[in-house]
Amino acid sequence: MGKFQKIQELFVSGLIKVSGYSAIIFVLLILYFLLSEGLPALKEVSVQSLLETRWYPIEDFYGLLPLIGGSIIVTLGATLIAVPIGIGTAVYIAEVSPRWAKEILKPMVEVLAGIPSVVLGFLGILAFTSLLRQSLDLPTGLTALTGSILLALISIPTIVSVSEDALDAVPRSYRDAAVALGATEWETIWKVTLPAARSGVITAVMLGIGRTIGETMAVMMVTGNAPILPTGLRDLFSPVRTMTATIAAEMGEVASGSTHYHILFFIGIVLFLISLIVNLTASAVVFRQRKRSERILS
Amino acid sequence: MRLQRYLLFVLFAICLIGCRGKSTSEGPSPPSDSGYIENKGSDTIVNLALAWAEEYQSIHPDVRISVTGGGSGTGIAALFNNTVDIANASRKIKPEEREAIEKNGTEPFEFVIARDAIAIIVNPENPIEQITLQQLSDIYSGKIDNWKELGGEDRPIVRLSREVNSGTHVYFLEEVVRLGDKENKTLFSKDTLLLPSSEGITAEVRDNPNAIGYDGLGYVTPDVKVVPVSRGDDSPFIYPSANTVNTDTYPIARDLYMYTAGQPAGLVKIYLDWIFSPEAQVIVNELGFVPIINSDE
Numbered sequence: 001m002g003k004f005q006k007i008q009e010l011f012v013s014g015l016i017k018v019s020g021y022s023a024i025i026f027v028l029l030i031l032y033f034l035l036s037e038g039l040p041a042l043k044e045v046s047v048q049s050l051l052e053t054r055w056y057p058i059e060d061f062y063g064l065l066p067l068i069g070g071s072i073i074v075t076l077g078a079t080l081i082a083v084p085i086g087i088g089t090a091v092y093i094a095e096v097s098p099r100w101a102k103e104i105l106k107p108m109v110e111v112l113a114g115i116p117s118v119v120l121g122f123l124g125i126l127a128f129t130s131l132l133r134q135s136l137d138l139p140t141g142l143t144a145l146t147g148s149i150l151l152a153l154i155s156i157p158t159i160v161s162v163s164e165d166a167l168d169a170v171p172r173s174y175r176d177a178a179v180a181l182g183a184t185e186w187e188t189i190w191k192v193t194l195p196a197a198r199s200g201v202i203t204a205v206m207l208g209i210g211r212t213i214g215e216t217m218a219v220m221m222v223t224g225n226a227p228i229l230p231t232g233l234r235d236l237f238s239p240v241r242t243m244t245a246t247i248a249a250e251m252g253e254v255a256s257g258s259t260h261y262h263i264l265f266f267i268g269i270v271l272f273l274i275s276l277i278v279n280l281t282a283s284a285v286v287f288r289q290r291k292r293s294e295r296i297l298s
Numbered sequence: 299m300r301l302q303r304y305l306l307f308v309l310f311a312i313c314l315i316g317c318r319g320k321s322t323s324e325g326p327s328p329p330s331d332s333g334y335i336e337n338k339g340s341d342t343i344v345n346l347a348l349a350w351a352e353e354y355q356s357i358h359p360d361v362r363i364s365v366t367g368g369g370s371g372t373g374i375a376a377l378f379n380n381t382v383d384i385a386n387a388s389r390k391i392k393p394e395e396r397e398a399i400e401k402n403g404t405e406p407f408e409f410v411i412a413r414d415a416i417a418i419i420v421n422p423e424n425p426i427e428q429i430t431l432q433q434l435s436d437i438y439s440g441k442i443d444n445w446k447e448l449g450g451e452d453r454p455i456v457r458l459s460r461e462v463n464s465g466t467h468v469y470f471l472e473e474v475v476r477l478g479d480k481e482n483k484t485l486f487s488k489d490t491l492l493l494p495s496s497e498g499i500t501a502e503v504r505d506n507p508n509a510i511g512y513d514g515l516g517y518v519t520p521d522v523k524v525v526p527v528s529r530g531d532d533s534p535f536i537y538p539s540a541n542t543v544n545t546d547t548y549p550i551a552r553d554l555y556m557y558t559a560g561q562p563a564g565l566v567k568i569y570l571d572w573i574f575s576p577e578a579q580v581i582v583n584e585l586g587f588v589p590i591i592n593s594d595e
Contacts (some may be wrong), residue, residue, distance in 0.1 A: 054485075056462070056485055058487070059483075062486075068390050078479055125501060130506070133506060139453075139454040139455075139456050140456040140491065140502070140506055140508060141505075141506070142491055142502065221494070221498070222491075224491040224493075225461070225492040225493065225494070226489050226491050227488060228489050232308060238489070239489065241492070249461045249462075249463065249492070249494055250462065252368050252372045252463060253380075254371070255371075255375055255376075255395065258394075
């Protein structure tokens, strides 16, 4: 190897290393930026007033609870809708459907994943709001439930494609063994294939939840954005204001460096922490299961 | 070997492109008299500002005017960040915003460029025929929860408002919810829906017989019902129109503003002077706002 080649080698491998580490650097930079802009909020406003139930920033009411509650209830509703449908679709595509149906369904799910959330928001305003209001006899159709339905549509493709991959990865011999023991098709799916693919399916659900909690545009258009603290699942039928919609609606207007500005970044920190917790839970669950299965196999 | 060299070339090319992108973005911004005006702010005014800009550019093809919305606060924030020449606002500048501009060594100049009425709108199916300011305040502060209490049907009231970054929201809070009383600290009821756009309010009112909303007169469409408003029990109930706004009989009307940082000069001054000319004020009328006849800054 000549000298030139060595330099070349060094240069290229260096560049590749930098691009590899850049993801870590970006996350750290974002975290630093969030903390430096958001933490001053704690100095300007007491923690107690952040735990109030009234959000009205232009009159200095900075209670975050309605916003956190709003994000949680919309995400919870979306998960309740998306998980059964998503896993059901994945099971159908991977286990039950004939080949031609599979070839139509898979691209269709991917098309659903490609629809921009603003477009889904329009769909929500046009189709769901008045339908929900009339069929459930609600005062208004702009509710948490409307947001949940749209978010379910957004997260279903993620859940379907990831859990379908996990189901595909289950070895054929498992199913053959189950059928040989006299299990029906349903018993094979429910008791053998799904448990075997469990860690992949749980990852799929967690990715779906992550997608849901960060979504902004569709939610802002259909949830009504009223900062009411939800107290139970019953509040799915009333308007809510999510953290993401609050940041999007108010960030453009605040004077940079003001208390309101710092609080909006603080909401960003809370969002970041919540998705971190979701991710950590997911990997903890997957990790524990792998250990248990390793124990059984050894 | 060949592949490596190719990769190296590609990486080098990427670096070059990266460098070039940087140097163009650092180019000097054009001075304000070079034929370019940046205009930003209130969503209420954005259609009017656009119409003016188009008209002015067709008369003076050498001038380019860029108009964007985003809310009154957004426009004024851009003014003290020095990224716009003219900020549009549907409310007066706040003291802290004035201070921020004065920190830059200049002071904001205010121009009343048109007037606007805020119409109270309900669904056409709603039998309500008239409303007083006091009743509006009670509705939006949450004291009245059912249309029955106003002589309407037995339906819950769904309150619609613009987002808090909107000048219309602030004006409505001060003049309607608090009835113009500075000491009054009444707030919007917690369950008021905050919609991101005027169109959002119109769409929900058109669709929902429970809803009540407010919108600038320029945004009212024929498929919603405008309710006449009275100042008090003895005053007459007035529909919003150019005429009732100019005679100050319609109670919920306000001035619309443009702000500049420092005394306007050059092109910006010529443009603002043109805005007060009769030919520009005709456009105000066409868009559903109320023209200023005598401009007094």
